[in-house]
Amino acid sequence: MTTSLLSVSIALSSVLLSGVGSIFPAPIQGGLTNGNTIDALGILIFGVILLAASMLNTIFLIWWERKLLGRFMDRRGAMHVGYAGLLQNFADGFKLFRKDTVRPRDADSMGFFVGPTAYLVTSLVIFAILPISTGWNSGNLPLSLLLAITIFSFAPLFIFISAWSSNNKYSLIGGMRSAAQMIAYEVPILLAIVAVVIVSGTFSLDTIVTEQQNYWYWGPLFLAMVVFVAGMLAEMERIPFDLPEAEAELVEGWNTEYGGMMFAYFMLTDYVRVLLGCFLIVLLFLGGWTMPSWVPSAWTSFPLAGIFWFMLKAYAVFTVFVWIRASLPRVRTDQLLRVGWNRMIPLSLVSIVLAAGLVLAKCLPVFGCLPNLGG
Amino acid sequence: MSEMWINMGPQHPMTHGLWNLRVKIDGEQVLDVDPEMGYLHRGIEKISEDRHYNEVITLMDRCCYVAGLSWEHLYVLAAEQALHVQPPERAEYIRVMSDEFQRIGSHVMWYAAFVQDIGLMTPFLYGMRDRDLVLDLFQSYTGARMTYEYMRVGGVRNDLPPGFIGEARKVCDWLIDRFVEYDQLCLNSDIFHKRCDGLGVMNARACIDHGITGPMLRSAGVRRDLRKDRPYSAYDRLEFDVAHAEAGDVTARYLVRMEEMRQSIRIIRQTLDWLEHHPGPVLAQELPRWLGAPYAPVGREGYLLKRNYPKGLGFSAIEEPHGEALAYVVNEGSEHPYRVKFRSPVFANVSAARQYLVGYRIADIPPIMGSVDVCVGEVDR
Numbered sequence: 079m080t081t082s083l084l085s086v087s088i089a090l091s092s093v094l095l096s097g098v099g100s101i102f103p104a105p106i107q108g109g110l111t112n113g114n115t116i117d118a119l120g121i122l123i124f125g126v127i128l129l130a131a132s133m134l135n136t137i138f139l140i141w142w143e144r145k146l147l148g149r150f151m152d153r154r155g156a157m158h159v160g161y162a163g164l165l166q167n168f169a170d171g172f173k174l175f176r177k178d179t180v181r182p183r184d185a186d187s188m189g190f191f192v193g194p195t196a197y198l199v200t201s202l203v204i205f206a207i208l209p210i211s212t213g214w215n216s217g218n219l220p221l222s223l224l225l226a227i228t229i230f231s232f233a234p235l236f237i238f239i240s241a242w243s244s245n246n247k248y249s250l251i252g253g254m255r256s257a258a259q260m261i262a263y264e265v266p267i268l269l270a271i272v273a274v275v276i277v278s279g280t281f282s283l284d285t286i287v288t289e290q291q292n293y294w295y296w297g298p299l300f301l302a303m304v305v306f307v308a309g310m311l312a313e314m315e316r317i318p319f320d321l322p323e324a325e326a327e328l329v330e331g332w333n334t335e336y337g338g339m340m341f342a343y344f345m346l347t348d349y350v351r352v353l354l355g356c357f358l359i360v361l362l363f364l365g366g367w368t369m370p371s372w373v374p375s376a377w378t379s380f381p382l383a384g385i386f387w388f389m390l391k392a393y394a395v396f397t398v399f400v401w402i403r404a405s406l407p408r409v410r411t412d413q414l415l416r417v418g419w420n421r422m423i424p425l426s427l428v429s430i431v432l433a434a435g436l437v438l439a440k441c442l443p444v445f446g447c448l449p450n451l452g453g
Numbered sequence: 454m455s456e457m458w459i460n461m462g463p464q465h466p467m468t469h470g471l472w473n474l475r476v477k478i479d480g481e482q483v484l485d486v487d488p489e490m491g492y493l494h495r496g497i498e499k500i501s502e503d504r505h506y507n508e509v510i511t512l513m514d515r516c517c518y519v520a521g522l523s524w525e526h527l528y529v530l531a532a533e534q535a536l537h538v539q540p541p542e543r544a545e546y547i548r549v550m551s552d553e554f555q556r557i558g559s560h561v562m563w564y565a566a567f568v569q570d571i572g573l574m575t576p577f578l579y580g581m582r583d584r585d586l587v588l589d590l591f592q593s594y595t596g597a598r599m600t601y602e603y604m605r606v607g608g609v610r611n612d613l614p615p616g617f618i619g620e621a622r623k624v625c626d627w628l629i630d631r632f633v634e635y636d637q638l639c640l641n642s643d644i645f646h647k648r649c650d651g652l653g654v655m656n657a658r659a660c661i662d663h664g665i666t667g668p669m670l671r672s673a674g675v676r677r678d679l680r681k682d683r684p685y686s687a688y689d690r691l692e693f694d695v696a697h698a699e700a701g702d703v704t705a706r707y708l709v710r711m712e713e714m715r716q717s718i719r720i721i722r723q724t725l726d727w728l729e730h731h732p733g734p735v736l737a738q739e740l741p742r743w744l745g746a747p748y749a750p751v752g753r754e755g756y757l758l759k760r761n762y763p764k765g766l767g768f769s770a771i772e773e774p775h776g777e778a779l780a781y782v783v784n785e786g787s788e789h790p791y792r793v794k795f796r797s798p799v800f801a802n803v804s805a806a807r808q809y810l811v812g813y814r815i816a817d818i819p820p821i822m823g824s825v826d827v828c829v830g831e832v833d834r
Contacts, residue, residue, distance in 0.1 A: 151578040408572025
């Protein structure tokens with residue numbers, strides 16, 4: 079696929095600008111049709127398309143989770159707004175949008191408002207970095223994996239800022255838990271990524287996916303994937319690792335004091351991060367947008383086939399997450415820390431050794447022979 | 454973080470009602486707790502002194518909103534003793550069956566709330582779904598799903614509707630399968646054991662010292678059950694085992710309640726068999742006129758009787774789903790009870806909170822308090 083989202087956006091911007099420019103006198107027209115202006119507007123359009131697409135996806139994700147959870151719980155989930163409740167989340171969003179944002183009197187106004195906003199923005203930025211198909215990102219950065227993970231792990235900082243500034247004891251405890259949790263899962267996640275980097279030899283997500291043309295990494299790097307998925311569950315703060323917002327004891331933890339649109343920011347960002355987590359898992363271990371060669375070529379050659387398969391995999395991963403949420407209780411903070419330090423870090427170290435061994439022994443192509451692993 | 458007091462309640466997801474648990478914490482560690490009750494006090498005992506004997510039953514439904522029939526049973530037993538009334542045998546069996554269905558309803562409700570406390574979402578809805586079947590049964594013979602007003606001094610208000618026994622048997626069969634499902638969702642999960650084993654331990658001595666009764670006491674290894682030790686109604690004619698466990702922790706309380714539900718099904722099946730073959734009256738025939746038929750207008754004539762009606766004292770003790778509930782009714786010869794006093798098991802169980810909460814973590818409070826099964830309606834009355 080040669081077209082990319084960025085080139086489409088720039089082409090769109092050039093059409094727009096030349097059309098608009100033709101009604102202006104020459105000097106302004108020249109300025110408008112200048113290559114820099116076209117690029118600038120093109121990048122803006124790219125951003126807007128990306129934002130809209132990711133938001134729509136996030137909202138659909140919430141709907142999918144509600145429906146799935148409903149089925150797991152022997153009920154039907156949202157049913158009344160839109161077909162099968164598809165528009166329910168829009169209704170909920172508009173309700174929150176119309177509500178006042180109430181700031182507690184003793185809360186720190188700076189941190190109280192900056193926290194959620196930064197939380198949302200830093201999470202959305204990652205969509206520009208993650209490729210969802212060839213060319214469908216802002217550019218093939220050589221260190222895109224590192225950048226994505228770095229921005230991804232900003233979140234506990236902002237959670238902590240908003241928790242502390244809302245001046246509520248539950249929020250404070252939730253924020254503390256979030257910070258403690260970060261230490262426990264951030265290290266194993268990074269170590270698991272090291273295994274991927276060893277096998278693929280690159281930090282670029284595009285290249286990692288192209289390297290998986292022959293075999294997806296979940297086969298050779300199964301251990302790393304298990305660690306990564308468990309760490310991601312904690313990173314996304316989902317059951318069984320949703321201690322910072324444990325509703326039973328902490329009344330939603332760090333977002334206790336937030337209402338209206340500020341709460342919507344948190345809620346939305348949670349799911350943005352879930353979507354990002356699923357994307358990362360698909361990119362690193364499930365072959366991104368590539369499909370095994372035994373899949374009929376007609377299934378992989380239609381327009382936007384890459385995006386289709388990528389999203390399908392991402393939603394499949396998310397379905398597993400919902401399944402986990404529907405069937406597991408929540409662990410305790412000390413238990414999570416113990417799992418993080420005593421189990422996940424050693425396991426991720428073992429997975430690094432395994433990955434290095436596989437590369438050194440040159441037995442990676444073996445996995446290409448197994449048809450169900452791809453290749 | 455320094456030490457601080459936080460209020461878990463009166464509006465808090467952990468409380469399952471309207472009460473306040475003040476907790477002194479250092480980080481995640483619980484240093485001290487202080488349960489505060491009384492947010493739901495309605496003065497039921499005092500109001501009872503101004504009501505006719507059968508009107509007090511309405512208040513009993515409000516005592517515990519998940520075990521209304523058990524509390525009705527408690528009161529009518531004491532009132533019958535005070536008024537020297539003997540209910541017919543069929544009424545006794547219907548009461549026992551209602552009690553046991555109520556126990557299942559209450560325990561299933563407890564299960565739903567408890568799993569929610571440890572973060573399990575799905576079984577919550579399974580519990581609520583299955584409780585509805587029990588409520589449907591109640592609706593079919595009492596007409597209500599929550600505030601039944603079904604038992605009467607001297608029997609019960611009406612007989613079971615036709616076809617009830619078959620329906621009840623179906624519900625029993627359905628529920629006994631669901632209990633297996635409940636256990637699979639909880640006991641087969643490692644995280645469940647990580648969250649519940651060894652938490653909130655109360656040994657037998659401490660339980661007895663604090664007046665703790667019911668499943669909490671039995672989970673500490675004490676086989677005390679008023680249905681066996683001081684049989685009332687028809688319990689002496691029914692076969693069942695006393696559920697008990699040894700560990701005294703949250704898991705043990707879970708196991709005890711689950712086993713109690715199975716035993717309840719066993720009791721219900723026996724009562725259904727008996728009820729099927731023994732038709733008869735369900736309300737005593739020789740009642741005082743002002744107690745007579747349900748909804749009989751009670752006017753000035755009631756006052757005429759108070760001079761010549763024999764006085765009496767009534768005491769009853771039943772094994773309510775939460776523990777041992779006691780009632781004391783004083784009949785001074787008028788149509789109102791002179792004094793009514795209840796003993797709520799949950800009040801004693803919650804009052805000992807310092808014993809089983811201090812030393813654990815803040816995340817342990819919901820499972821431990823959940824395993825106590827707090828029903829604030831009967832605590833505050």
